[in-house]
Amino acid sequence: MSFELLMVFLKLSLLGFGGGYAIIPLVMDEVEAHNWASADKMADTVAIAAMSPGPVAANVAIGLGLLLNGLPGIIAAFAGTTIPCVVVVWAVAAFFKKASSHPVVQDILYGLKSVIPGIIFFAALKMGMQNNMFLASKPITTGWDVIIGSSHFDGKSVIIIGIIMVMLTKTKVHPILLIIASAVAGILMF
Amino acid sequence: MPKNKDKAVNTVSLLELFTTFFKIGAFSFGGGYAMLPVIAREISEQRSWVKKEELQDVFAITGCLPGAIALNAAAFTGYITRGVGGMIIAVCGNLLPSVVVVIALCTAVALVRDNPVVEAAFLGIRPAVVALIAYAAFNMAKGSLKDGFAFTLCLVALAVAIFVPAVGVVPIVLLGGLAGLAGQKVKRMKLKGRSEA
Numbered sequence: 060m061s062f063e064l065l066m067v068f069l070k071l072s073l074l075g076f077g078g079g080y081a082i083i084p085l086v087m088d089e090v091e092a093h094n095w096a097s098a099d100k101m102a103d104t105v106a107i108a109a110m111s112p113g114p115v116a117a118n119v120a121i122g123l124g125l126l127l128n129g130l131p132g133i134i135a136a137f138a139g140t141t142i143p144c145v146v147v148v149w150a151v152a153a154f155f156k157k158a159s160s161h162p163v164v165q166d167i168l169y170g171l172k173s174v175i176p177g178i179i180f181f182a183a184l185k186m187g188m189q190n191n192m193f194l195a196s197k198p199i200t201t202g203w204d205v206i207i208g209s210s211h212f213d214g215k216s217v218i219i220i221g222i223i224m225v226m227l228t229k230t231k232v233h234p235i236l237l238i239i240a241s242a243v244a245g246i247l248m249f
Numbered sequence: 250m251p252k253n254k255d256k257a258v259n260t261v262s263l264l265e266l267f268t269t270f271f272k273i274g275a276f277s278f279g280g281g282y283a284m285l286p287v288i289a290r291e292i293s294e295q296r297s298w299v300k301k302e303e304l305q306d307v308f309a310i311t312g313c314l315p316g317a318i319a320l321n322a323a324a325f326t327g328y329i330t331r332g333v334g335g336m337i338i339a340v341c342g343n344l345l346p347s348v349v350v351v352i353a354l355c356t357a358v359a360l361v362r363d364n365p366v367v368e369a370a371f372l373g374i375r376p377a378v379v380a381l382i383a384y385a386a387f388n389m390a391k392g393s394l395k396d397g398f399a400f401t402l403c404l405v406a407l408a409v410a411i412f413v414p415a416v417g418v419v420p421i422v423l424l425g426g427l428a429g430l431a432g433q434k435v436k437r438m439k440l441k442g443r444s445e446a
């Protein structure tokens with residue numbers, strides 16, 4: 060189990076361009092493929108990662124490692140996150156200045172940075188559907204369920220999503236405060 | 250005034266590297282790009298381990314590389330101040346607070362999870378997490394979708410993720426990199442053709 064976790068985190072650390080939230084869709088994909096955790100547990104892990112200090116991508120890995128396999132899971136997550144980071148930075152630090160301005164590198168980064176927002180948005184959509192917030196009165200198995208699935212909306216969840224989105228874009232209120240506020244809202248509403 | 254201004258770079262102690270990045274890890278929330286100003290203050294303004302002009306390089310490198318951005322910044326700073334050993338020390342120091350806090354929070358949540366009040370709280374938190382992730386997507390889109398081609402790539406990636414889930418997210422990201430390479434090449438050829446005509 061821990062070896063599998065280690066391999067997955069090694070892979071994600073090498074492929075997770077964009078850091079932080081860009082890694083969440085990749086993690087969700089792996090968790091689903093290995094049938095590691097339910098959608099609500101996954102969402103809660105991301106919530107804890109977002110509330111904890113430090114790099115969010117690493118926090119998600121650590122939280123998932125703990126959830127799936129206790130202390131060995133954490134060690135696997137720690138190693139899987141730090142080893143690629145150290146090796147990659149070591150490898151490129153020496154010639155980075157030259158490499159980063161190379162047109163081929165720039166063009167690839169342009170492509171990566173273009174698709175990553177789409178993938179992250181997909182992760183948000185999927186997390187919302189899997190937790191029955193919208194468009195999912197039946198389980199989401201294929202993408203088509205987004206369109207042909209019944210148009211179920213959980214009003215309370217959608218209201219919270221809307222308010223938090225407005226707060227994030229229009230104010231500078233700290234995300235942690237928003238998470239705490241939404242917990243209070245949850246206690247009052249559900 | 251930075252207190253270590255006259256200090257030669259190679260005299261940065263490993264202990265100081267560890268404690269500095271431990272502090273950054275413990276007191277910066279929001280991850281990635283939100284941590285960069287804190288890192289800049291600690292390594293450049295307060296300690297002058299990295300010159301102001303070099304900061305741009307540090308952040309450019311950390312944004313381009315895969316993995317956690319803040320962690321990459323820690324590794325790079327460790328490397329330029331104390332080599333490979335410094336890199337390992339900085340990364341471990343940076344991640345240690347995460348490990349402690351995540352373990353504490355996860356354990357606490359697991360203990361009270363069955364409580365109906367806690368359950369209701371999480372029913373409120375989950376939509377907030379969805380909003381946080383969607384906001385991260387919009388934020389990134391604002392910074393990187395600067396022309397029609399980038400915008401199209403983004404929409405195609407989203408559509409493939411939704412309608413052809415068998416493809417998987419990782420291949421979409423990698424294909425995006427290739428599409429960027431191909432698209433920019435075509436664009437340059439067109440520009441060249443136009444200037445020759």
